[in-house]
Amino acid sequence: MLPDQPDKRCDLAGLWPVRVIGGLPIAVVDRARSAEDLIALAVAARGSDRPPLYVTSANGQVMVEADRDPAFRAQMMTADAIHADGMPMVFLSRFSGGRPLPERVATTDFIHDVFARSAGPGVRHFLLGATADVIAAAAANLKALYPDAAIVGTHHGYIRPDEEAAVCAEIVATRPDFLWIGMGVPREQEFVTRNLHRLAGVGVVKTAGGLFDFLSGRRSRAPVWMQSLGLEWLWRALLEPRRLGRRYLETNPAALVLLLTRNR
Numbered sequence: 693m694l695p696d697q698p699d700k701r702c703d704l705a706g707l708w709p710v711r712v713i714g715g716l717p718i719a720v721v722d723r724a725r726s727a728e729d730l731i732a733l734a735v736a737a738r739g740s741d742r743p744p745l746y747v748t749s750a751n752g753q754v755m756v757e758a759d760r761d762p763a764f765r766a767q768m769m770t771a772d773a774i775h776a777d778g779m780p781m782v783f784l785s786r787f788s789g790g791r792p793l794p795e796r797v798a799t800t801d802f803i804h805d806v807f808a809r810s811a812g813p814g815v816r817h818f819l820l821g822a823t824a825d826v827i828a829a830a831a832a833n834l835k836a837l838y839p840d841a842a843i844v845g846t847h848h849g850y851i852r853p854d855e856e857a858a859v860c861a862e863i864v865a866t867r868p869d870f871l872w873i874g875m876g877v878p879r880e881q882e883f884v885t886r887n888l889h890r891l892a893g894v895g896v897v898k899t900a901g902g903l904f905d906f907l908s909g910r911r912s913r914a915p916v917w918m919q920s921l922g923l924e925w926l927w928r929a930l931l932e933p934r935r936l937g938r939r940y941l942e943t944n945p946a947a948l949v950l951l952l953t954r955n956r
Contacts, residue, residue, distance in 0.1 A: 734895025779922030
């Protein structure tokens with residue numbers, strides 16, 4: 693059963709309104725405002741020993757996982773904000789009453805909103821996830837697009853539990869304002885909830901899913917028209933039918949039920 697009020701940590705200190713969509717408290721905010729607010733908060737937190745703000749994202753798969761797995765739901769609910777990374781969530785919010793979501797905040801787009809605003813305040817970024825070659829290519833491509841942005845470190849995402857403390861210490865030593873973690877659901881949420889205390893001094897942690905595969909060029913985004921119609925999942929299923937076809941066949945119907953019944 694949903695709580696009477698969304699977890700107060702999910703409203704990013706009162707900056708962003710929240711409404712429950714598909715059973716999760718979703719931030720009612722657009723990409724530009726998200727980038728500007730998170731940069732300002734990260735810059736303001738420099739030199740402190742506070743744990744970072746933790747921002748994650750929800751789509752159909754995440755909603756279904758959170759509904760089926762109480763432990764995963766608890767990990768999602770520790771976030772300070774949950775972005776809507778799915779056009780069906782945006783469509784539903786416009787026709788179900790309440791405050792509509794202004795747009796989809798997909799991390800594959802959002803990282804560009806943040807990097808485009810990073811040069812002025814000297815925002816520092818650390819990239820964590822994927823394989824060593826993919827993360828290196830992603831960092832190189834970002835640097836080519838945003839030559840004035842500071843990428844202060846990278847690390848692959850295949851980390852054993854006994855290595856996590858050392859990797860977190862390595863990250864903190866670079867003093868990043870943003871830590872982008874792309875390990876996939878639910879590994880990245882599990883990593884953050886286990887290690888948030890070890891990341892004190894980082895400004896913002898943002899989970900990123902398969903972001904680095906796209907940034908590296910290993911995988912391609914769906915055409916814009918498919919993205920705008922909420923069909924990016926179909927594009928990905930067509931490209932990777934063995935890995936993703938069955939997943940979407942199982943989760944899409946369940947996600948639709950949640951979208952239609954677990955909202956306010």
